[in-house]
Structure formats: C-alpha cells, structure tokens
Amino acid sequence: MKNLNVFILVLLGLVFISCEDGTGQNGYIYPNNEYQTTDQLQYGAKTNECYRARYALENNPEANVEQLICERDENGNITKKRKVTYITRDESTLRTITNFATSFLNKDKETREKEGGEGCKCEPMGESCAPKSCTCSEICPATAEILKSRQSYIRPTAENSMFYNNSSSHNDTAYETYPLSGGYCSGHVRQRQKFTYLADFQPDLRSTPKMKVGDETWKKYTKAEIDGVVQQRKTVFHGFKDFTDLKEKDPELGDYLKSQLGVEKLEDIEKNPHMSGYRYKKKGDTYWSLLNDIEFKNPDKEKIPADTAYEPYSGKRIPPMHEEAEYREFMERQVQLVSRYSQPAVIPGFSNLLELSADPQYDEIIGSNAAIDWKHYAELDDDMARKGTRIVEDKGHDKPMTKKQIEDMMKTVKERMPEFDPSKSKEEWNKGGPWETMPLSFRAKNKDATAGTQHLYHAVEVWAWKKLPDGKEWICIADPNSPPGGNDDCNVRFVIDPNNEAEPITYSEWPNRTIGKMMLEPSAEGQNGRYMIQLAHACRHKNKNNFYMGCDAKGKDDVNCGDKDYESIDVDELERDANERIERQRRKLEEAPGEES
Amino acid sequence: MKKTFLLLLSAILFSSSALAISAKQALIQNAINKHEKNILAAMKKKNASQDEIFETYVLAANEMKAYSAFKFARQFYYKAIDLDGVTVDKSRLFFSLINMDLLEGKSGKDSYDELIHYQKKHKVKDRKFVNLTAHYYKVLINQKLSSEVLSKTELQEIEKDFTYFTPLKWNDIQIHVSRKDFKKALDLLSTMDMNRAPINQKIISDLVTVKTEEKSNKTNPLLCEPQFKKYPGSQSASYTMKLCKILLDERFGKGFNPSDVEKLAKLIEQKAPTQKFLLDALK
Known part of the structure; x- marks a missing residue:
C-alpha cells in the first residue's frame, strides 16, 4: 500500500509539499530539477525544520510545483493550512495534484505515516513525509546529531536496563568479603551502552501468518502470543475481541490461557483492563513496573490475511513468532549484531532492553558477551590510558581526588553528558542533547579497616550531571549492580562537595566506603564515535533511495548511498560535498530565481 | 588521519553482515591494504614518529577486534608488534592475541609464549598491571585452578588489586565443576549472591546445587526455573534452558533424557564452546 501510494504521487507529477512555520514564503523551481526553499537560502540547510519537507518528481523538470503551507504540532499533525501556492502551466494536472496532495495531508497521521513517513519532519534517523523529501545530512548525519535518535534510550529507566545484574548484594550488609557475583562490571556497562546506541526496538514490527480462526496455525499463533502475555512483551491477537471471547471460541485455548496466566491473573486482566479500543494496558506483576501491551485485531474476522514484515537493513523476512525455531534463530542474529559485533540492528517484536534480556536465550548471549567485553576493554583502556593515569595500578589511588582532578573530570562530564532536569518527564528530558553516556x-x-576486602574497583556508566544551589554537584550513574529501575531519576549518584576536603566525593551506593580516584574510561571516546558512524551508515543504507539529492556523491550526482563502493566512503568528505551542493543551489537561485506566484 | 582510517575500516565492515564476514574477506582485505598504504604514505609525509604509526596500527586492530573481525585484528596487532623503533611497552598487544585465541577455542599458549619471549627481550621498569593481566591469562590458558598455576605472591597481588579477582574465581569454579569437585565449587559459589546474576552464571550454580544437594532436601527452586517456566520455547535455542530442563528432570527423579543431552551438546558446541565443562560434569 505504501509503495502504491508513493507510486501514485510520482505519477501525478511534480508535487512539492512544504510545510511552513511562520514565514509564509514561497517555493522555487530550478531547471535542473533540484529544489530549494527560500528559508534555506536565508538560513542554510540546517534550519527551519518544517521547510525541509519536500517532494520532487525527478523525471519532469518542466512540471508543475505545488506548495502547501501548513502548520504542524510537535507530533507532525497539521493544525492549520495557511495557503496553497501554485506554479503551473497545466491547470488540469494542477488540479489533480492539488486534490491528491490535499487529500494526502488531510488524512489522519497514522495513514500518512503508512503512506509516506512522519509528516513534515527531517529528524536524524527519522522518517520523512515522502521519499526524497529530506537530505542525507538531515536524516543520517555522520555527527553526534545522529545520536539524538537515542534520546529515549539513554536514561537508565527500568525499561532501558538489563533484566539481571552484575551483582545484587553490594549493599545488603555493611561490608562483604567478596561482594560481586558477576565480576564483569565494565562489560555489563558496555553491553547496556551497545543497546542504548545500536538497538532499534520495534515492538510492532512482526509477521502475521495467513490463518483462519480455528485452524492449527491460528491455534499455534495464539498460544505463542499467550506465552507473550506471560513474558510481558507486546502481544497481538487476531480473531477475537478479548479473552472472554477467546474462551468461548476455543475452550482448548481458553484452558491454555488459564494454565499459563493463572486464574487470578486472568480474572484480573478480564475485570480491570484499561481499555483503549481493543487494547489492554496493565501493570506487570513483577516488582519493577512494566506495561504489558495486549492488542486484539480483526476481532470479527474468520480469515486473517498474511502480513509479512521485513528487517529494514537486510530486507530479510522476519519469521512469525509462533515459528519458534526460525524466529529465535533470526532474533539471535539480531541480538548478536548489537551485543557482540557492535552493529546497529532492529530488534523486532520487543519494546525495550528489559523485555529482551528477560528472555533466557538473549540473557545468555548478553551475559556471555559482557564477559568478553570486559576482557576487551580491560586491555583497551590499558592501551588508551597510557598517556593519562591508569587508576588500577598506581599507588595511592584509594585516596580521594584532588580539587584539580575533580574539576578536570567534571569538565568532560559537562561537555559530553546532559544536565539532569528532574522537573521534566522522561519523554521531554534531554531533547537538546548531548546524547552520550x-x-x-x-x-x-x-x-x-577491619572489614572484608579493603581495595575495591568498580565500573559504572555516567548518563547525566546536575549542579545544586549549595554548590554541590551530582554525577548521575547507571550502576550495573543495581536492579532495573534502581538507577533512574539520578538516585544512584556521586555527590561532589568541593568544601569537604577529607571526602570530596561520596557514592550513594557505597556509603561506608571512601571513594578514591575516578576516571572516565578513555576508550569510550573511540567507542562512542564508532557507534555514531555505524548508525550513520546503517541509516544511509536503510534510506539509500530516499534522499533528496542523493547521499555519498563524491563528485558524482545522485549516487545512492548505502550499498555502493563502501571502501571509498569518507564521511567528512560527504558532509563537505553536501554543503557544496547546497551552496551551488544558492548561487543558481541568486543568478536566476524561479517563478513566484 | 587516524580517524579517517578507522572510519573507512568501520565503513567497510558495516557493508558486510558481520556474521557472514568470510564471504567478503577478499574485498575487505583489498580495502585494508589500499587504505593502509595511503595512510602510511600520508603519515610519512607528516614525519610521523614510529610511536604514532604504532598507535595507528593498534587503534585499527582494536577497531577490528571490537567488531569481532579477529583475522584482521591479528594482522594489525602483528604489524604493531613487528614495528621497530617504538618506545612503549607492547605487552598488552599479546593479551589481545591470547584473548582472541581463547574466544576462538584455541589454547592461547602460543601467544602467551610470545608474550614471555617479548618480555624477556624487552625489560620495562613497571609492569604491575601488565603482570596482573599476565597472571590472569596464565591461569586461563593452563585450564587449571589459579592456586595450581600462580605462586602465593602472585595470588596475593591478584586479590589485592581486585580487578581479576572475581573472574579468576569463576575460572576456579569452572575447573572444580569440570573435575566434578562440586563441593569445592559450592564453597566458592556460596560467597556470591546469584539471585539476579546472568543466566549463564546461574546455570553453573544450579548444576552444582543439583550435584551436591541431599536427596531428602530438594525444596529450593533452581535459579533457572522461573525463566524456564516463563519461556518454555527457549530451550530449543538456549543451552542454559536445555540444561535447566535436564537438571529439573534429574531433580525430580526422571533421569536424563539422552536426546536432551545430545541436544545440549549440540547447542553448547554451536553457541557456547567455552562452556563444554558443563557437559563433562553431567556425564
């Protein structure tokens, strides 16, 4: 459907959809079929987000251009259409285009997204409202801006945490002889970071087999989804409107449901759902809070059509979850891509890291890779830290940091990590970045001095900082030894008190220990840079045919990036190239401005 | 320049499915050779020192290793090792080689011998942390208890520093399990809290529990049991869940199902060859 509509758009002629956010300026047409809006001329390509949305038909340089001026809210929904400007030679074609474009923009957001993307937005790693409506450097910048797409993953909420810990007992007693069960703290930190940066959780990306209510496939599929309810992952049922309906339609499945969920839980779900259409939302029954999404589709249909989903990077078919062996094999590859091979990957069918790592198959993979990463980075930091200080080896590193050392460390923390703002919701927090941990x-x-192990060494993850009115500062921490959710809201933190010379730094999790030397691990720079580049490449690969003006031109025009000539890619050069193209456009416009109505 | 080189290499690797990297090895190899030549020429032009060239090779090697592209990582580590006129200690590069050997199921002894050879030839004043790491790998490649491989002084150094203490404890637990000294393994495990550990650590603890518990006292659930019950289908793809099933069967008097043990062997071979000691302990 999506492709069909896009095809229709292309057939209809040159459609130039642009949303304007206040200036009311018109669009221009260029003889070489590349388009520019006036605000870009004025402010450059990286400003005025709404204006960047555009659609151009390449094969018809003389065609009509339509510009729809609209205002949108933050979600991309149109709130007001302000005016429509045409540049045309053919009224009838124009009318068709206008009608189509208007009807496109009048459709509800969900339909528009299905047909063409997320409306008038060119967000890093995002979708645009139609193919070739955003430039490569907007959607796939090879800069830290691409990490913006990871904003919601950075904060160590329960959902963004591992199901298990490196240890859970560090503070059960005042002093433990040997407190760690894991021993691979830095490896666990790396694993959460990898999923923060590289995993693209898409709970709705799933395949549905062709089935008929009552047949074997339907039963198998429904049983797998019932298992999914128990596992607290997103589940989608077909062919009945709720569980009561299921029990009536198929007593055998009703029994299975009862046996898996337990009578009490089933009754609870049946009696107290927070209904939204055919959708339940219910709090999980474990001690950390996790919403369990249960969706009922096609409640009155007998025949359920197949709906096959494909992994967007590789194009591979995602097996339906009830084909367990095939599905698990597929998922293992996706999880290993992130966890072991440091590659971006889509994680279909799962909403977050907690859900994923609760499954023992993936728990097993991530747990063993944490041990591998621990070894890799123990060596790497020894290497990278040669010019600095390796805190584990020198004498006196149990002693508190000096004022100068703390200042130096905080300088980097403030440069690279966001400031924590408790007044903002998890969704609103840190929209402006930086998006690093x-x-x-x-x-x-x-x-x-008489208690247990005297010298301790630990690795944690810094995700934010905060300055307090009394001059103290917090460093917000995700500690691999804390249970899921225990790290959120900066309640796990180092507190820096510049006026306390004897104990300038304390750690909320270790109140009975003096904190010695600290070090932001030097290898993190290379690692974070690598993730950034990998994301940019993955993005370019995925959107290879979708960019306005191509991508990795490198002297050639309209070369799609993503699958060609990889060894020749130089991201800096790509950026320069894109800027040059925009500059060329600007000069052309100055020399021969397009028609304006 | 270094940055560009690394970007190029990461770009090359991205285009390959890392799991099927062998199919593109020739292409990658050509690309690496081509860019290495260019980078070296540029560095020479800028009068880069041998240390800088060394650092570039190490960075490239580390980058390859981070993508689990061990073949290429080795090439760069050896180029860095073979580079003359470098003033820094190269010991750590051998650790990376040993580490990759072990991950690929090799003994790591050859790389360890190379390390010893290098250290004898190149005396360095302070190798404290390097020595600790060397102790750690010495134990790993010998596949023995740490107390059988290291001297008392070396063990004290490890304990005092703490970095390698718990990982070596895990080594000792695994050795005890593979020798069927379950009581000794239990003694070490009892100093740890395993309740929220990763499943691949929990399962070792469960195996030891089953092998050491009194027949009359089997009331405590196994650590793997909640996940096994919640994810019944996972045993087709997970060695920990398959072993969990075997342990639960044994615990409740059903005995081993040979087909389960066979499947477990296959899963361990395919997915976790370093955990073969679990199979030995079962037999």
Whole structure:
C-alpha cells in the first residue's frame, strides 16, 4: 500500500509539499530539477525544520510545483493550512495534484505515516513525509546529531536496563568479603551502552501468518502470543475481541490461557483492563513496573490475511513468532549484531532492553558477551590510558581526588553528558542533547579497616550531571549492580562537595566506603564515535533511495548511498560535498530565481 | 588521519553482515591494504614518529577486534608488534592475541609464549598491571585452578588489586565443576549472591546445587526455573534452558533424557564452546 501510494504521487507529477512555520514564503523551481526553499537560502540547510519537507518528481523538470503551507504540532499533525501556492502551466494536472496532495495531508497521521513517513519532519534517523523529501545530512548525519535518535534510550529507566545484574548484594550488609557475583562490571556497562546506541526496538514490527480462526496455525499463533502475555512483551491477537471471547471460541485455548496466566491473573486482566479500543494496558506483576501491551485485531474476522514484515537493513523476512525455531534463530542474529559485533540492528517484536534480556536465550548471549567485553576493554583502556593515569595500578589511588582532578573530570562530564532536569518527564528530558553516556571506573576503600576486602574497583556508566544551589554537584550513574529501575531519576549518584576536603566525593551506593580516584574510561571516546558512524551508515543504507539529492556523491550526482563502493566512503568528505551542493543551489537561485506566484 | 582510517575500516565492515564476514574477506582485505598504504604514505609525509604509526596500527586492530573481525585484528596487532623503533611497552598487544585465541577455542599458549619471549627481550621498569593481566591469562590458558598455576605472591597481588579477582574465581569454579569437585565449587559459589546474576552464571550454580544437594532436601527452586517456566520455547535455542530442563528432570527423579543431552551438546558446541565443562560434569 505504501509503495502504491508513493507510486501514485510520482505519477501525478511534480508535487512539492512544504510545510511552513511562520514565514509564509514561497517555493522555487530550478531547471535542473533540484529544489530549494527560500528559508534555506536565508538560513542554510540546517534550519527551519518544517521547510525541509519536500517532494520532487525527478523525471519532469518542466512540471508543475505545488506548495502547501501548513502548520504542524510537535507530533507532525497539521493544525492549520495557511495557503496553497501554485506554479503551473497545466491547470488540469494542477488540479489533480492539488486534490491528491490535499487529500494526502488531510488524512489522519497514522495513514500518512503508512503512506509516506512522519509528516513534515527531517529528524536524524527519522522518517520523512515522502521519499526524497529530506537530505542525507538531515536524516543520517555522520555527527553526534545522529545520536539524538537515542534520546529515549539513554536514561537508565527500568525499561532501558538489563533484566539481571552484575551483582545484587553490594549493599545488603555493611561490608562483604567478596561482594560481586558477576565480576564483569565494565562489560555489563558496555553491553547496556551497545543497546542504548545500536538497538532499534520495534515492538510492532512482526509477521502475521495467513490463518483462519480455528485452524492449527491460528491455534499455534495464539498460544505463542499467550506465552507473550506471560513474558510481558507486546502481544497481538487476531480473531477475537478479548479473552472472554477467546474462551468461548476455543475452550482448548481458553484452558491454555488459564494454565499459563493463572486464574487470578486472568480474572484480573478480564475485570480491570484499561481499555483503549481493543487494547489492554496493565501493570506487570513483577516488582519493577512494566506495561504489558495486549492488542486484539480483526476481532470479527474468520480469515486473517498474511502480513509479512521485513528487517529494514537486510530486507530479510522476519519469521512469525509462533515459528519458534526460525524466529529465535533470526532474533539471535539480531541480538548478536548489537551485543557482540557492535552493529546497529532492529530488534523486532520487543519494546525495550528489559523485555529482551528477560528472555533466557538473549540473557545468555548478553551475559556471555559482557564477559568478553570486559576482557576487551580491560586491555583497551590499558592501551588508551597510557598517556593519562591508569587508576588500577598506581599507588595511592584509594585516596580521594584532588580539587584539580575533580574539576578536570567534571569538565568532560559537562561537555559530553546532559544536565539532569528532574522537573521534566522522561519523554521531554534531554531533547537538546548531548546524547552520550560514558563508562567511569573508580577505586574505593572500606572506612572500617577491619572489614572484608579493603581495595575495591568498580565500573559504572555516567548518563547525566546536575549542579545544586549549595554548590554541590551530582554525577548521575547507571550502576550495573543495581536492579532495573534502581538507577533512574539520578538516585544512584556521586555527590561532589568541593568544601569537604577529607571526602570530596561520596557514592550513594557505597556509603561506608571512601571513594578514591575516578576516571572516565578513555576508550569510550573511540567507542562512542564508532557507534555514531555505524548508525550513520546503517541509516544511509536503510534510506539509500530516499534522499533528496542523493547521499555519498563524491563528485558524482545522485549516487545512492548505502550499498555502493563502501571502501571509498569518507564521511567528512560527504558532509563537505553536501554543503557544496547546497551552496551551488544558492548561487543558481541568486543568478536566476524561479517563478513566484 | 587516524580517524579517517578507522572510519573507512568501520565503513567497510558495516557493508558486510558481520556474521557472514568470510564471504567478503577478499574485498575487505583489498580495502585494508589500499587504505593502509595511503595512510602510511600520508603519515610519512607528516614525519610521523614510529610511536604514532604504532598507535595507528593498534587503534585499527582494536577497531577490528571490537567488531569481532579477529583475522584482521591479528594482522594489525602483528604489524604493531613487528614495528621497530617504538618506545612503549607492547605487552598488552599479546593479551589481545591470547584473548582472541581463547574466544576462538584455541589454547592461547602460543601467544602467551610470545608474550614471555617479548618480555624477556624487552625489560620495562613497571609492569604491575601488565603482570596482573599476565597472571590472569596464565591461569586461563593452563585450564587449571589459579592456586595450581600462580605462586602465593602472585595470588596475593591478584586479590589485592581486585580487578581479576572475581573472574579468576569463576575460572576456579569452572575447573572444580569440570573435575566434578562440586563441593569445592559450592564453597566458592556460596560467597556470591546469584539471585539476579546472568543466566549463564546461574546455570553453573544450579548444576552444582543439583550435584551436591541431599536427596531428602530438594525444596529450593533452581535459579533457572522461573525463566524456564516463563519461556518454555527457549530451550530449543538456549543451552542454559536445555540444561535447566535436564537438571529439573534429574531433580525430580526422571533421569536424563539422552536426546536432551545430545541436544545440549549440540547447542553448547554451536553457541557456547567455552562452556563444554558443563557437559563433562553431567556425564
């Protein structure tokens, strides 16, 4: 359907959809079929987000251009259409285009997204409202801007955490002889970081087999989804409107449902759903909070058509979940791509890291890769830290940091990590970046000289900082030893008190220990840079035919990026190239401005 | 320049499915050779020092290793090792080689011998952390208990530093399990809280529990049991869940199902060859 509509758009002629956010300026047409809007001329390509949305038909340089001026809210929904401007030679074609474009923009957001993308937005790693409506450097910048797409993953909420811990007992007693069960703290930090940066969780990306209510495929599919309810992952049922309906339609499946969920839980779901259409939302029954999405589709249909989903990077078919062996094999590859091979990957069918890592198959993979990463980075940091200080080896590293050392560390923290703002919701927080987290190693010593292990070494993840009115500062921490959700809201933190010389830094999780030297792990720079580049490449590969003015031109016009000549890609050069193209356009416009109505 | 080189290499690797990297090895190899030549020429032009060239090779090698492209990582590590006129200690590069050997199921002894050879030839004043890492790998490649491989002083150094203490404890647990010294493994495990550990650590603990518990006292659930019950289908793809099933069967008097053990062997071979000691302990 999506392709068909896009095809219709292309057939209809040159459609130039542009949303304007206040200036009311018109669009221009260029003889070489490349288009520019006036605000771009004025402010450059990277401003005025709404104006960037555009659609151009390449094969018809003389065709008509239509510009729809509209205002949108933050979600891309049209709130007001302000005016329509035409540049045309053929009224009848124009009318067709206008009608189509108007009807396109009048459709509800969900339909528009299905047909062409997310409306008038050119967000890094996002979708645009129609093919070739955003430039490569807008959607897939090879800069830290691409990490913006990871904003919702950075904060270590329960959903963004591992199901398991490196250890859970570090603070059960005042002092433990050997407190760690894991021993691979820095590896666990790296694993969460990999999923933060590289995993694209898409719970709705799933295949549905062709089935008929009552047949074997339907039963198998429904059983797998019932298992999904127990596992607290997103589930989609077909052919009945709720569980009561299911029990009536198929008593055998009703029994299975009862046996899997338990009578009490089933009754609870049946009696107290927070209904939204055919959708239940219910709090999970574990001690951390997790919403369980249960959706009922096609409640009155007998025949359910097949709906096959494809992995967007490789184009591979995603097996339906009830084909368990095939599905698990497919998923293992996706999880390994992120966890072991440091590659971006779509994680279909799962909403977040907590859901994924609760499944023992993926828990097993991530757990063993944490041990591997621990070894890799233990070596790497030894290497990278040669010019600095390796905190684990020198004498005196159990002693508190000096004022100068703390200042130096905080400078980097403030440069690279966002400021924590407790007044903003999890969704609103940190919209402006920076979107980075970094591993931090530190030493500590028990205050009680007679207690257990004297010298401790630990690695955690810094995700934000905060300055307090009294001059103290917080470093917000995701500690791999804390249970899911225990790290959110900066309640796990280092507190820096510049006026306390004897103990300038304390750690909320280790109140009985003196904090010694700390170090933002030097290898993180290379690692974060690598993730950024990988994301840019994945984005370019996925959108290879979707960019306005192509991507990795490197002297050639309209070369689609993503699958060609990889060894010749130089991202800096690509950026320069894109800027040059825009500059060329600007000069052309100055020399011969397009028609304006 | 270094940055560009690494970007190029990462770009090359992105285009390959990392899991099927062998299919594009020739292409990647050509690309690496081509860019290496260019980078070296540019560095020479800028009068880069041998240390800088060394650092570039190490960065490239680390980059390859991060993508689990061990073949190429080795090439760059050896180029860095073979480079003359470098003033820094190269010991750490051998650790990377040993680490990759172990991950590929090799013994790692050859790389360890190369390390010893290098250290004898190149004396360095302070190798404290390097020595700790060397102790760690010495134990791993010998596949013995840490107390059988390291001297008392070396063990004390490890314990004092803490970095390698718990990982070596895990090594000792695994050795005890493979020797069927389950009581000794239990002693070490009892110092740890395993309740929220990763499943691949929990399963070792469960195996030891089953092998050491009194027949009359089997009331505590196994650590793997909740996940096994919640994800019944996962045992087709997960060695920990397959082993969990075997342990639950044994615990409740059903005995081993040979077909389950066979499947477990296959899963371990395919997905977790380093966990073969679990199979030995079952037999």
